Amino acid sequence: MTLVAFALVLWGFGWWLNTRLAEGPRSGTRAIRLAIPLIFGATILVVWELVVRGLEVPLVILPAPSLIAARVAGSLPILWADFVQTFVKGALSGYLIGCGAAFLMAVAVDRSEFLRLGLLPVGNFVAALPIVGTAPILVMWFGFDWQSKAAVVVVMVFFPMLVNTVAGLRETTAMQRDLMETYAASYWQSFFKLRLPAAMPFIFNGLKISTTLALIGAIVAEFFGSPTLGMGFRISTSVGQLALDMVWAEIVVAALAGTLFYGLVALIEHHVTFWHPSQRR
Amino acid sequence: MNGTGQQPELSSVVSAKGLDLTFQTNDGPVHALKDVNLEINKGDFVSFIGPSGCGKTTFLRCIAALETPTGGSLTVNGMTPDEARRKRAYGYVFQAAGLYPWRTIAKNIKLPLEIMGYSRQEQDERVRNVLELVDLAGFGGKFPWQLSGGMQQRASIARALAFDADILLMDEPFGALDEIVRDHLNEQLLALWARTGKTIGFVTHSIPEAVYLSTRIVVMSPRPGRITDVIESPLPKERPLDIRDSAEFIEVAHRVREGLRAGHADE
Amino acid sequence: MRQMLAVLTVVATLIGLWYLACIPMNMQGVLVEAERAGAEVSPPDAAVRREMGGVSLALRNGFAVPATWAQERPRLPAPHQVAVELWDTTVMKKITSKRSLVYHGWVTLSATLLGFGIGTVLGVLLAVGIVHSRVMDMSVMPWAIVSQTIPIIALAPMIIVVLYSVGVQGIIPKAVISAYLSFFPVVVGMVKGLRSPDAMQLDLLRTYSASKGETFWKLRLPASMPYLFASLKIGIAASLVGAIVGELPTGAVSGLGARLLAGSYYGQTVQIWSALFGAAILAACLVGLLGLIEKTVLKRMGMA
Numbered sequence: 120m121t122l123v124a125f126a127l128v129l130w131g132f133g134w135w136l137n138t139r140l141a142e143g144p145r146s147g148t149r150a151i152r153l154a155i156p157l158i159f160g161a162t163i164l165v166v167w168e169l170v171v172r173g174l175e176v177p178l179v180i181l182p183a184p185s186l187i188a189a190r191v192a193g194s195l196p197i198l199w200a201d202f203v204q205t206f207v208k209g210a211l212s213g214y215l216i217g218c219g220a221a222f223l224m225a226v227a228v229d230r231s232e233f234l235r236l237g238l239l240p241v242g243n244f245v246a247a248l249p250i251v252g253t254a255p256i257l258v259m260w261f262g263f264d265w266q267s268k269a270a271v272v273v274v275m276v277f278f279p280m281l282v283n284t285v286a287g288l289r290e291t292t293a294m295q296r297d298l299m300e301t302y303a304a305s306y307w308q309s310f311f312k313l314r315l316p317a318a319m320p321f322i323f324n325g326l327k328i329s330t331t332l333a334l335i336g337a338i339v340a341e342f343f344g345s346p347t348l349g350m351g352f353r354i355s356t357s358v359g360q361l362a363l364d365m366v367w368a369e370i371v372v373a374a375l376a377g378t379l380f381y382g383l384v385a386l387i388e389h390h391v392t393f394w395h396p397s398q399r400r
Numbered sequence: 401m402n403g404t405g406q407q408p409e410l411s412s413v414v415s416a417k418g419l420d421l422t423f424q425t426n427d428g429p430v431h432a433l434k435d436v437n438l439e440i441n442k443g444d445f446v447s448f449i450g451p452s453g454c455g456k457t458t459f460l461r462c463i464a465a466l467e468t469p470t471g472g473s474l475t476v477n478g479m480t481p482d483e484a485r486r487k488r489a490y491g492y493v494f495q496a497a498g499l500y501p502w503r504t505i506a507k508n509i510k511l512p513l514e515i516m517g518y519s520r521q522e523q524d525e526r527v528r529n530v531l532e533l534v535d536l537a538g539f540g541g542k543f544p545w546q547l548s549g550g551m552q553q554r555a556s557i558a559r560a561l562a563f564d565a566d567i568l569l570m571d572e573p574f575g576a577l578d579e580i581v582r583d584h585l586n587e588q589l590l591a592l593w594a595r596t597g598k599t600i601g602f603v604t605h606s607i608p609e610a611v612y613l614s615t616r617i618v619v620m621s622p623r624p625g626r627i628t629d630v631i632e633s634p635l636p637k638e639r640p641l642d643i644r645d646s647a648e649f650i651e652v653a654h655r656v657r658e659g660l661r662a663g664h665a666d667e
Numbered sequence: 668m669r670q671m672l673a674v675l676t677v678v679a680t681l682i683g684l685w686y687l688a689c690i691p692m693n694m695q696g697v698l699v700e701a702e703r704a705g706a707e708v709s710p711p712d713a714a715v716r717r718e719m720g721g722v723s724l725a726l727r728n729g730f731a732v733p734a735t736w737a738q739e740r741p742r743l744p745a746p747h748q749v750a751v752e753l754w755d756t757t758v759m760k761k762i763t764s765k766r767s768l769v770y771h772g773w774v775t776l777s778a779t780l781l782g783f784g785i786g787t788v789l790g791v792l793l794a795v796g797i798v799h800s801r802v803m804d805m806s807v808m809p810w811a812i813v814s815q816t817i818p819i820i821a822l823a824p825m826i827i828v829v830l831y832s833v834g835v836q837g838i839i840p841k842a843v844i845s846a847y848l849s850f851f852p853v854v855v856g857m858v859k860g861l862r863s864p865d866a867m868q869l870d871l872l873r874t875y876s877a878s879k880g881e882t883f884w885k886l887r888l889p890a891s892m893p894y895l896f897a898s899l900k901i902g903i904a905a906s907l908v909g910a911i912v913g914e915l916p917t918g919a920v921s922g923l924g925a926r927l928l929a930g931s932y933y934g935q936t937v938q939i940w941s942a943l944f945g946a947a948i949l950a951a952c953l954v955g956l957l958g959l960i961e962k963t964v965l966k967r968m969g970m971a
């Protein structure tokens with residue numbers, strides 16, 4: 120009980136500290152902006168730890184963070200193998216194929232006003248559908264290994280990427296197009312010099328949305344069948360064995376992978392679309 | 401489109417005969433240009449002036465083949481506007497600078513040169529020259545958003561000058577600038593025109609600007625857009641800024657104002 | 668009108684491609700059946716056939732093409748087969764029947780809606796807190812944004828099992844998953860929306876010396892509506908996915924996810940496809956409904 124009381128006190132202290140920082144004179148600085156969420160996150164972790172110990176919450180309901188950390192440290196080879204199987208082989212290859220195919224398709228569609236008119240609503244419609252549901256079918260077609268996961272990812276990222284790219288390639292002002300016209304620029308000249316650069320913010324928006332979708336697709340597809348490794352496989356079997364520390368360890372890996380993947384794409388975006396108002400400062 | 405009675409000594413660059421343009425909009429047709437007749441000769445500096453919506457921009461766009469007339473005939477250098485466009489006859493300066501934000505100023509100016517297939521070396525040389533011309537030497541590496549509005553507008557003029565178009569079409573290029581910068585650019589534009597002998601079509605809302613710059617001033621009036629008066633300027637080709645205080649200048653400005661009033665009274 | 672025509676053309680093309688794809692996909696199976704039924708198949712050796720592609724087989728066995736659209740358990744069912752199955756399992760079955768897709772759809776839908784409702788309410792409340800409290804903004808908002816980049820759906824199996832072990836089962840665990848999947852998009856979208864009024868509009872209310880509450884009700888909340896609806900559409904789609912995935916790990920017997928799983932166990936491809944289309948139709952209806960509500964609400968507020 121004392122641990123729980125201590126947790127409450129600590130929570131109060133963390134909040135008080137953050138309030139002081141947030142309303143303090145230097146709250147706008149980078150350091151404080153970074154410190155506050157970190158303090159908040161750390162407080163949650165410590166409170167979690169204390170409450171789990173204080174109330175003696177059983178492992179099968181909620182393992183303490185320290186236990187999860189120990190599990191991560193102790194199972195690095197397994198986690199790495201799962202990561203390679205699910206992220207590198209499944210998610211990443213599917214992401215590259217799916218986004219690449221969607222991009223080429225968008226370029227093709229862009230040439231025809233009629234196609235664009237027809238495909239955009241259909242694409243928007245499909246992008247809102249629960250596409251992970253295709254996983255059992257694709258597992259049946261492509262087998263249990265990573266190829267089927269990559270296929271699910273391809274299907275999942277294709278439409279958001281297509282819709283964004285098609286929309287982006289339209290994102291030029293009449294004046295910019297007229298300028299190209301007065302130079303009598305050819306289709307591909309105005310594509311590479313005007314429409315493609317102008318579309319970059321949209322393309323990256325699609326690429327960013329797709330990072331998360333890729334990871335979701337690869338993990339969920341493994342729930343429908345996989346070889347005896349992979350993040351989704353590990354999660355579903357560990358849940359069955361009530362080894363929740365392992366489940367959490369995989370979730371930590373998934374969270375890290377997702378954030379880093381997204382961060383990497385956002386970083387590239389920052390370098391490519393430095394000129395866009397949203398990226399300047 | 402033959403038999404365009406050209407005078408032998410003055411070669412006609414733009415020739416409009418009975419030009420008509422009607423936009424089909426959702427709430428009925430808009431008659432933007434009606435029976436427009438105009439000859440622009442080589443080396444002319446023609447200003448277009450008139451109330452908002454009288455079709456100045458539309459006429460300029462017709463010349464540059466950005467708009468297709470619905471009636472009448474229009475030739476540029478004896479060709480259709482579209483053929484002239486393919487021969488890269490136009491430098492067009494839009495009302496806003498319209499620089500590409502992802503390119504530096506120098507790269508923006510290179511844009512038409514890349515499209516028209518100039519060599520690397522030639523590109524660099526031309527960029528250097530036109531940057532000098534518009535007083536932007538040293539700003540080539542900057543991005544458009546790092547420049548003031550006036551500097552951006554000058555860069556867009558430099559972009560139109562970088563290649564050898566014989567016709568320069570400018571749609572209110574100095575509309576957004578302050579008086580001082582505007583005077584300065586007006587002077588430079590005149591110098592450039594004198595040096596290159598380009599044919600210039602220039603849209604403005606400012607009477608003094610039109611009078612100061614032009615050899616001819618075309619007064620237009622709206623609904624439907626048409627030409628109501630064409631005033632030949634008696635001013636000499638050499639024009640210092642203080643010519644604007646001369647009696648001749650004030651006389652021409654007065655005629656332009658009268659022409660504008662008359663157009664208004666018609667409504 | 669032109670748009671309509673374009674959409675119809677695209678859809679018709681897709682269906683046509685689908686029929687075409689059925690031929691090579693199902694050819695192997697069809698030929699095996701045809702051989703068993705005594706038909707002349709080329710090449711006659713099954714082992715040789717297995718090495719061949721579906722297209723070349725189809726070219727050599729033209730007679731078998733129609734059969735590829737009528738198999739019992741095809742690798743890829745033809746569109747009309749899925750349509751017939753959908754019709755049979757919705758309109759032709761009693762709603763209470765275990766084989767009715769309407770029944771399974773309702774099981775999933777109820778969990779989706781419950782979870783979506785909870786997630787939305789909590790999300791809006793947190794967004795209001797974030798907009799009005801600097802500490803909350805600076806502590807929580809970065810994590811809410813980061814949460815969008817991680818596949819939190821991976822938590823689903825664990826939530827089901829943990830709740831099961833403490834005696835909670837049925838609709839609640841699925842609703843919990845749906846709730847947290849719709850929660851974060853709503854928070855992020857709503858914060859953006861509540862912050863969308865520009866400084867001039869806020870200053871205007873300040874000159875009236877309006878209170879925080881009045882500013883909220885008269886300016887921030889109405890201004891946030893377009894953003895709210897945009898994120899609600901994302902949220903409900905995520906909720907539905909959550910409810911479906913929530914049906915996978917326990918081997919649930921009812922719900923669209925259960926139909927998918929059962930179909931994949933028993934190789935009932937037509938069943939999988941019809942469950943998939945059932946889910947798609949459900950998602951489309953939910954998003955469409957939200958779009959309709961959005962339109963009327965915005966119209967009544969004079970924003971659309």
Ligand SMILES: Nc1ncnc2c1ncn2[C@@H]1O[C@H](COP(=O)(O)OP(=O)(O)OP(=O)(O)O)[C@@H](O)[C@H]1O
Nearest residue numbers: 423425430432451452453454455456457458459625
């Ligand atoms: N693309 C278009 N579609 C329909 N109507 C148009 C279009 N472009 C111009 N118009 C109409 O044609 C008329 C002339 O327009 P234009 O832009 O040439 O005027 P302007 O003289 O340049 O005016 P301003 O001085 O304001 O720039 C206006 O009535 C305008 O509404």
Ligand SMILES: [Mg+2]
Nearest residue numbers: 456457458571
């Ligand atoms: Mg204009």
